Amino acid sequence: MSKSLLIISRQAPWNGPGAREALDIALAGGAFDLPIGMLFLDDGVLQLAGAQQSQAVQQKDLTANLQALPMFGVESLYACTQSLALRGMRDTSLEVERLDSDGLRALIDRYDQVITL
Structure with a gap:
């Protein structure tokens, strides 16, 4: 049986390669039918x-990669409610389950392996 993997993405889309690498790992793992979840923190x-304007910072837009996650079997998507609130985000471009600090702890405990980028 495959071990489950939680990918925690902590970087803004334009702040280095971490966000893209997290998405690449999720898409690759999903292509191999690994049980994968992704947490945005x-x-x-x-x-x-x-409405990301990645061209303004000369970066590639990650929207297409994010939208492809469910097509690759990565349907367990989560976001930290406190992180969203601190950044004034009420709406998100993807449907995500919003978790408080207790929910985050329970989520991390559910997965066999965790990668943070």
């Missing part, structure tokens, strides 16, 4: 903001 929730 801290500045990582900014990946979920709509």
Whole structure:
């Protein structure tokens, strides 16, 4: 049986390669039918903001990769409610389960392996 994997993405989409690498790992694992969840935490929730203008910072837009997650079997998507609130985000471009600090602890405990980027 495959071990479950939780990927915690903590970087903004334009702040280095971490956000893209987290998405690449999720998409690759999903292609191999691994049970994968993805948690957006801290500045990582900014990946979920709509109408990103990545060209302004000369970066590639991650929206297509985010939208592809469910097609690759990565349907367990989570976001930290406190991270969203601190950044003034009420709406997200993807449907995510919003978790408080107790929910985050329970989520992390459910997965066999955790990668933080």
